[in-house]
Structures are given as C-alpha cells and as structure tokens.
Amino acid sequence: MSDGLRVDKWLWFSRFCISRSLAQTLCAGGRILVNGIEARKSKVLVRPGDTVVITIGPVRRTVAVKALGTRRGPAPEAELLFEEQGEPERLDGAKKEAPLYRPPGTGRPTKRERRALEKFFLRSSTD
Secondary structure, eight states, rough: OOSSHHHHHHHHHHHHHSHHHHHHHHTTTEEEEEEEEEOTOOOOOOTTOOOEEEEEEEEEEEEEEOOOSOOOOHHHHHHHEEOOOOOOOOEEEEEOOOOOOOOOSSSSSSHHHHHHHHHHHHHHHHO
C-alpha cells in the first residue's frame, strides 16, 4: 500500500467521519464515490489527485484529495488533506431548516411533535 490509502482511513483522517466503522458503513451503503465509481468496499485506495464524492445525510460534498495523511490529527491538519470542489449540495432541494424551537413553559412535546423531532434527527444523522 505504498501509493494509496484505504478510503475508510482517509475519510477518518480527514474528519468526514467520526469513526472508521462509520466510514465503512458509508462505503457499504454506496454513499462514497471515488473518481466516479462507487466504493462499495472500504479497501478501495485513494491517491492524491483523486476526486471523492461524499453523501452524508441530505448533503453531498465533492472534494479533491491533496494528501493521504498518516494519522487522525487536529482539524487544521485534516483540512490539508483535501480541497473542497464547490459548495456542498443539498439533495432534498430545501433550504437549511431552522432549528426546532419550543417556548419555555409549554410543557412536554405532544406525540405528533415528538415524532416530528425523531424524524428530523434520524433523517439528518443516518442518511
């Protein structure tokens, strides 16, 4: 593995994923494209100059790999590993949603409100 790095490690080093297992799950789910080809297995190698498309939740980001990295370092170090290609794209076509707000003293959320909250948070974390 002298000329490349596994895509799950690179996603973890560059701080797109908080764990390698999450990066592996994204790969298995078809949410990672390397040079336009689905990286269904996390053993796919990335090299400097490759284009990686990452879909997490309702957001798709396209980045160019600038360096491979050797460890998961601080965020400023991770930013040196990639270059953003344009703005992140929202897949649902909607504008960024305002955070949910409940005025103080209104009591517990109703069942309908609780389901809306669960749907909102599950959609943004697992998609």
